[in-house]
Amino acid sequence: MNIGGRRSRIGWTAAVLVAGTVIGVTGCQPTPTAASSRSSRPAVSDTDGGGTQIKGMSGALTSARQPAGPGGACVFVKPDGAQKFGHVGWGFRVTGTNQWVYGAVENPSNKLYTPPGGYIGAWHAQGSYDRMLSEMSRDAHYPGKSTHPYSRYRCVSSSTSDVNRAWKMIHTVESRGFLVGVDPKTGDLTSRDCLDATYDVLHAYRTRHLTYAPHLDIPNVWVETLWNWSDHTLRPH
Numbered sequence: 001m002n003i004g005g006r007r008s009r010i011g012w013t014a015a016v017l018v019a020g021t022v023i024g025v026t027g028c029q030p031t032p033t034a035a036s037s038r039s040s041r042p043a044v045s046d047t048d049g050g051g052t053q054i055k056g057m058s059g060a061l062t063s064a065r066q067p068a069g070p071g072g073a074c075v076f077v078k079p080d081g082a083q084k085f086g087h088v089g090w091g092f093r094v095t096g097t098n099q100w101v102y103g104a105v106e107n108p109s110n111k112l113y114t115p116p117g118g119y120i121g122a123w124h125a126q127g128s129y130d131r132m133l134s135e136m137s138r139d140a141h142y143p144g145k146s147t148h149p150y151s152r153y154r155c156v157s158s159s160t161s162d163v164n165r166a167w168k169m170i171h172t173v174e175s176r177g178f179l180v181g182v183d184p185k186t187g188d189l190t191s192r193d194c195l196d197a198t199y200d201v202l203h204a205y206r207t208r209h210l211t212y213a214p215h216l217d218i219p220n221v222w223v224e225t226l227w228n229w230s231d232h233t234l235r236p237h
């Protein structure tokens with residue numbers, strides 16, 4: 001498996017086996033323990049300077065700047081999702097504008113397999129950077145009752161981008177179904193889950209510094225490999 005030499009083959013084999021067993025049980029769905037975990041996280045830092053207003057634990061507003069340059073991408077994280085193996089969503093900047101497109105595959109049914117065209121809780125929206133952070137922080141588009149919102153996000157500037165290609169991939173990931181485990185059609189051990197959707201959309205966008213995400217990878221592990229991406233706590237606001 002091509003992982004760019006950043007980790008050993010043995011390590012990734014172990015990760016695949018664990019991911020197939022554990023992530024498959026919850027299907028990228030947040031767990032009920034997330035609320036208590038979120039309450040223990042520190043307040044949002046103000047290291048980036050002006051930009052979007054984010055509410056911290058004390059209720060005071062701090063700020064975080066959107067990625068500079070014509071393009072940019074974000075990964076939104078529910079660290080306690082999938083039995084604390086993580087759940088992720090995505091966002092990318094419409095090149096040269098203040099508009100962002102964002103979304104996720106939530107899989108609220110928790111099924112290991114949903115055939116192409118079936119309901120997988122996929123959604124997408126468009127708005128300003130401020131609106132994206134606000135809606136992701138509140139799970140505003142979650143199809144049903146979410147146990148907790150996204151509580152972390154990482155962003156990066158990108159001098160390369162392909163918005164049209166990314167839009168096409170959005171439609172692809174929303175219609176291809178959901179899978180963690182053995183593909184009933186091919187017999188292959190693979191995945192089409194929340195991380196695959198996030199990676200595929202941002203890869204189609206041609207995001208810079210986007211680490212390769214193997215099938216059945218663990219979201220929380222992959223998020224830590226995003227070199228040169230900012231890292232922020234996100235709270236409902």
